[in-house]
Amino acid sequence: MHKADTAWWTTGSFEGRPMPEILKARDIGAVFRFLRSRGWSRAVTAGAAGLSETRVRAIAQGNQQITSYEVLERIAEGLTIERGLLGLAFTSANQATAPDPTSKPLQPSGSLNLPANGLDSIRAALDIADLPPDGPIRPLPELSTAVTDVVRLRLASNYTRLCVALPDLLNELHRAHEAWAGQRRAAVAALLTQAYRAADALADKSGHHDLSARIIAMMTQSARRSGDELVLATASYVRGELFFANGRPDLGRTVLERAAERLLPGSDTDTSAAYGSLHMRAAVLAGQSGRLDQARDHLAEAAEYATQVPEGEYHGTAFGPSSVRIHEVTLAVDTGDPDNALRVAADWDPPEELPAERRSHFYIDLARSRAMLDSPEDAVTALFQARAVAPEHTRFHPQVRRLVSDLLDGAGSTSRVHDFARWTAAPAAVS
Numbered sequence: 288m289h290k291a292d293t294a295w296w297t298t299g300s301f302e303g304r305p306m307p308e309i310l311k312a313r314d315i316g317a318v319f320r321f322l323r324s325r326g327w328s329r330a331v332t333a334g335a336a337g338l339s340e341t342r343v344r345a346i347a348q349g350n351q352q353i354t355s356y357e358v359l360e361r362i363a364e365g366l367t368i369e370r371g372l373l374g375l376a377f378t379s380a381n382q383a384t385a386p387d388p389t390s391k392p393l394q395p396s397g398s399l400n401l402p403a404n405g406l407d408s409i410r411a412a413l414d415i416a417d418l419p420p421d422g423p424i425r426p427l428p429e430l431s432t433a434v435t436d437v438v439r440l441r442l443a444s445n446y447t448r449l450c451v452a453l454p455d456l457l458n459e460l461h462r463a464h465e466a467w468a469g470q471r472r473a474a475v476a477a478l479l480t481q482a483y484r485a486a487d488a489l490a491d492k493s494g495h496h497d498l499s500a501r502i503i504a505m506m507t508q509s510a511r512r513s514g515d516e517l518v519l520a521t522a523s524y525v526r527g528e529l530f531f532a533n534g535r536p537d538l539g540r541t542v543l544e545r546a547a548e549r550l551l552p553g554s555d556t557d558t559s560a561a562y563g564s565l566h567m568r569a570a571v572l573a574g575q576s577g578r579l580d581q582a583r584d585h586l587a588e589a590a591e592y593a594t595q596v597p598e599g600e601y602h603g604t605a606f607g608p609s610s611v612r613i614h615e616v617t618l619a620v621d622t623g624d625p626d627n628a629l630r631v632a633a634d635w636d637p638p639e640e641l642p643a644e645r646r647s648h649f650y651i652d653l654a655r656s657r658a659m660l661d662s663p664e665d666a667v668t669a670l671f672q673a674r675a676v677a678p679e680h681t682r683f684h685p686q687v688r689r690l691v692s693d694l695l696d697g698a699g700s701t702s703r704v705h706d707f708a709r710w711t712a713a714p715a716a717v718s
Contacts, residue, residue: 319347405450406493409486412457413505419461427474430463434478438603441485442642444680446492453486476512481603483509484525492683496532503529520546520561521602527568536575540585543569552592560601563592567606567614574618582618586611598640605645609637613649616656625656632656647677651687663694667703674710682711 319332333343412419425433433456440449460482463475483506490499503526510522523546530539543565552562570585590611598607612631619628632653637646650673658666670690673681681687691711694704 319343405454406489406495406498408454409450409457409489410498412454412461413486413502416457416461416505417465419458419465422459422462424459424463424466427463427471430460430475430478434460434481437485438481438600441488441603442600442605442644444644444647444677446489446679446683449485450489453482453489457482457486473513473515476509477515477518479509480506480513480518480522484521484603487525487528491528492680500529516549517557517561517602520550520565521604524561524564524568524604527572530572531575536572537578540569540572540576540578540581543572553595556596557601559592560596560599560604560606563589563596563611564601564604564606566592567611570614571617571621574622577622579622582622586615586618589614598638600642605642609641610645613637613645613652616649616652620652620655620659623659625659628652628656629660643677644680647673647680647684649673650676651681651684651690655686655690658690658694663697663704664701666690667694667701667707670707671703674707687711 330340333340336343338346424430437449437452437456440446440452457479460475460479464472464479467475483502487499487502487506490496490502503522507522507526510518513519523542527539527543530536530542547562547565547569550558550562550565552559566585567589570582570589573579573582573585590608593606593608593611596607598609599605612635615631616628619625619631632649637649639646650669654666654669654673657663657669670681670687673687688711691704691708695708
């Protein structure tokens with residue numbers, strides 16, 4: 288895309304301003320035709336644009352023209368499409384006389400293509416946690432196995448399958464929690480903590496941050512009911528993600544520090560891993576608040592205990608030397624030090640035994656650091672590596688969407704950048 292063609296997406300709000308003649312001449316109605324050919328109904332597009340279906344049809348047929356930026360702004364916002372990606376859709380629409388029948392439907396960037404009613408079913412299970420529907424309850428060992436399976440799906444970033452499995456499992460766990468007492472009830476509370484964590488991954492990745500906050504609150508309550516400090520530590524680790532989004536990283540770091548203070552690291556492997564994981568996440572939060580010395584102290588604490596445990600997954604969290612190294616790269620990128628990020632990452636790839644989600648984080652941060660050093664081709668290479676490791680996690684990661692949009696608008700935009708952008712805008716297949 289020519290730089291002049293994308294300027295109208297990058298210089299702010301244009302409500303009420305006339306379009307340049309070059310855009311009019313290219314037939315803006317092609318955008319509506321393109322979106323419909325890629326899976327959006329006319330009703331959905333019309334609703335997003337704030338127009339009647341009749342007018343959208345007229346524009347798509349070339350019988351009317353759009354005369355202000357306002358409509359395109361509303362489309363981008365209403366369909367949650369990154370501006371650069373809608374600009375790409377605009378260019379594609381005007382370069383083709385007909386849609387490619389082999390191409391996948393275009394979906395809103397940053398929106399999980401979850402199975403029908405997937406999140407609605409999860410919401411329903413949460414709404415009736417204390418009044419779950421009647422049904423069977425498997426023995427505790429079988430419930431534990433079922434929860435282990437959804438933890439593996441989460442760590443593998445297999446969000447579509449996770450969305451299918453969770454609603455019924457949540458209902459069953461809620462039944463068990465209401466029906467059982469004593470140690471069995473506490474054990475179910477611990478299992479619910481992990482199931483809620485999996486549900487939170489879906490809410491977070493699909494951009495439903497209010498639902499995510501609600502799930503984290505339920506997860507924290509369930510962890511308390513378990514009476515297990517390691518389960519509580521897991522809940523605190525997940526709770527830390529709230530503070531990445533709400534602009535209060537110092538408060539999040541305090542939450543993690545207090546959780547770590549309740550543990551006795553060195554007493555056993557699981558406790559050491561939980562303690563190190565809390566400091567690992569606290570390091571990133573400290574970096575986001577500009578407290579670099581404290582961030583390094585947290586990472587050093589995490590690294591010390593990482594050498595005392597095997598690399599692995601502990602209560603649903605990956606921890607070990609490789610995980611700490613990946614967080615060191617993240618910290619360097621987040622604090623504007625891409626040279627250090629590349630130094631830490633040099634001649635190294637995360638081992639395959641690490642969960643896919645954690646490994647893809649490494650390549651995403653590698654791409655961010657390379658883009659910061661004006662190496663767009665190397666950046667997109669790292670993005671393709673992240674995609675190979677964990678497609679769904681990479682496709683919907685907010686930092687990936689921002690980076691792709693920046694690369695599209697950059698002078699170094701290449702066909703590989705456009706190929707990756709098209710992929711991020713297409714729905715993931717249910718596997």
